[in-house]
Amino acid sequence: MHPAPSIIAFSTFSGLGLGLLFWLGIDPDPPTGWVAFTFFVIAYVLAVGGLVSSTFHLGRPERAIKAFTQWRSSWLSREAWASVAALVVMALYGLGLVFFDANWTILGWLGAALAMLTVLTTSMIYTQMKTVPRWNMWLTPVLFIALSLAGGALLSGRVTIAIWLLALAGAVQLGWWVVGDTRLVQSGTTMETATGLGPMGTVRSFEPPHTGTNYLLDEMVHVVGRRHAQKLRLIAFGLMIVLPILLLLLPFPHIFGILALLSHAAGVLASRWLFFAEAEHVVGLYYGMR
Amino acid sequence: MTQLPESTERKLGLVIDLDTCVGCHACVIACKGWNTEHYGAPLSDQDPYGAEPSGTFLNRIHSYEVQPETGPAQLVHFPKSCLHCEDAPCVTVCPTGASYKRTEDGIVLVNETDCIGCGLCAWACPYGAREMDRAEGVMKKCTLCVDRIYNENLPEIDRTPACVRTCPAGARHFGDLGDPRSDVSRLVAERGGMDLMPEQGTKPVNKYLPPRPKDRLDQETDILAPLLAPVAEDAKGFLGWLDRTLERLPGPANRPSEPRRDKRGER
Numbered sequence A: 001m002h003p004a005p006s007i008i009a010f011s012t013f014s015g016l017g018l019g020l021l022f023w024l025g026i027d028p029d030p031p032t033g034w035v036a037f038t039f040f041v042i043a044y045v046l047a048v049g050g051l052v053s054s055t056f057h058l059g060r061p062e063r064a065i066k067a068f069t070q071w072r073s074s075w076l077s078r079e080a081w082a083s084v085a086a087l088v089v090m091a092l093y094g095l096g097l098v099f100f101d102a103n104w105t106i107l108g109w110l111g112a113a114l115a116m117l118t119v120l121t122t123s124m125i126y127t128q129m130k131t132v133p134r135w136n137m138w139l140t141p142v143l144f145i146a147l148s149l150a151g152g153a154l155l156s157g158r159v160t161i162a163i164w165l166l167a168l169a170g171a172v173q174l175g176w177w178v179v180g181d182t183r184l185v186q187s188g189t190t191m192e193t194a195t196g197l198g199p200m201g202t203v204r205s206f207e208p209p210h211t212g213t214n215y216l217l218d219e220m221v222h223v224v225g226r227r228h229a230q231k232l233r234l235i236a237f238g239l240m241i242v243l244p245i246l247l248l249l250l251p252f253p254h255i256f257g258i259l260a261l262l263s264h265a266a267g268v269l270a271s272r273w274l275f276f277a278e279a280e281h282v283v284g285l286y287y288g289m290r
Numbered sequence B: 001m002t003q004l005p006e007s008t009e010r011k012l013g014l015v016i017d018l019d020t021c022v023g024c025h026a027c028v029i030a031c032k033g034w035n036t037e038h039y040g041a042p043l044s045d046q047d048p049y050g051a052e053p054s055g056t057f058l059n060r061i062h063s064y065e066v067q068p069e070t071g072p073a074q075l076v077h078f079p080k081s082c083l084h085c086e087d088a089p090c091v092t093v094c095p096t097g098a099s100y101k102r103t104e105d106g107i108v109l110v111n112e113t114d115c116i117g118c119g120l121c122a123w124a125c126p127y128g129a130r131e132m133d134r135a136e137g138v139m140k141k142c143t144l145c146v147d148r149i150y151n152e153n154l155p156e157i158d159r160t161p162a163c164v165r166t167c168p169a170g171a172r173h174f175g176d177l178g179d180p181r182s183d184v185s186r187l188v189a190e191r192g193g194m195d196l197m198p199e200q201g202t203k204p205v206n207k208y209l210p211p212r213p214k215d216r217l218d219q220e221t222d223i224l225a226p227l228l229a230p231v232a233e234d235a236k237g238f239l240g241w242l243d244r245t246l247e248r249l250p251g252p253a254n255r256p257s258e259p260r261r262d263k264r265g266e267r
Ligand code: SF4
Pocket: B081, B082, B083, B084, B085, B088, B089, B090, B091, B108, B124, B125, B126, B127, B128, B129, B130, B141, B202
């Protein structure tokens, strides 16, 4: 799949922002006043910035409001609702903390649940795609949520929790790569089933339908960059998991925390790039590619 | 509404005969011609006369080489347009309700004024039947020529999809695949019509008829040769005399199989 920068940035930053909102929401002893204000501004810049950047890849962004209508069937529509609900509820909760020194606990818990629901809906947009076997497995939502929780813990300065969650997210990420590599074969979709010509013999693409490129190839058959996938996986894993954990284990974790956070965010961006670039859409089989 | 109907009254669709398709792309052009002028926005091209032309098409023809265990390989031309699936994943992912499947005849359509161009439906389709129009920013797909098949302003013979009407080989058939007595359903039953990617669970309405086995391929390869042989090997009369005289002159005879050399080549 084509790794569109706007979608990569969206899912990375909104995941971080929503993770931070989750930890703010369930905090039994949340910050108040200016400290709370700073935390909420960071969370909203990340979450809202991410959501806004996701509209950049729309062909008709001016009609985006219509995406709220089909929540009964569409995960994208559910994501729209969940994100707005999470942001509104957490804004009320933040209002209490910042201006009235009041901890409306129930609102916080509700907002935290909605924040994670939003991450879940985002991940389900990809998970539901049977056409992209690498995404089409239950590990995908687990990966998105684990990374969001770990990143949020890191952002909110919870050192011990962050270390454990980073380790957990790292394990899920490794599992996702290992299992993901087998998914296309497991799906059973091949050039033979795609063309129905399997019973006759081995199928080879002789001539594509067009001499140039087209939307399908640009959007769904992205093969550039897969060559360096293994190296990039190492880099992503190092930046996202290993380096932040090491930095947090050093003394003065709050000073090195900033570095850990930057490294983690860069690592998640790299991992998300691979999430798209490595994903094979079955339509590629019609072109003899994957 | 992007929830799928429980069932549809009819299942209109195409039956595509891989045995007869000659890969001429006439249906591609007929489809583009009709649909760029009718339903929805025109089908745009990008850089059509430049170095990197691309464009929106609703129907495309692949060609495959199939190598059996023994015997010569076979070339199969493979038209592909929307299969108007019963369990269309492209419809349920749509957040706006722009994509829908009609209850009355099962045609899958995009209401372009509702489409936000998110592209999710194209991701969800395993067949590559949806293409985003890069000028209009909305999703385009085969409409089964909904504006022809019910169009009372057209002569009756033209009330079929443009691709079916134009196909010189008769490789595309249109009809109700929900009715077991229809011509298309009988064709599917007789010829063992098949689904593409059945494991994807989309339950396509369109069916493909497999190529017939080529059991006389070795006898058929020179099927045209007798027609291409020279009509008269031995010229008689004046031409015969000329032929024999020229043959006797020194110098190489100009055999047709030898490549002709131009003046520069001789120098
Ligand atoms: S072929 Fe693709 S676009 Fe057409 S109905 Fe099936 S899934 Fe949808």
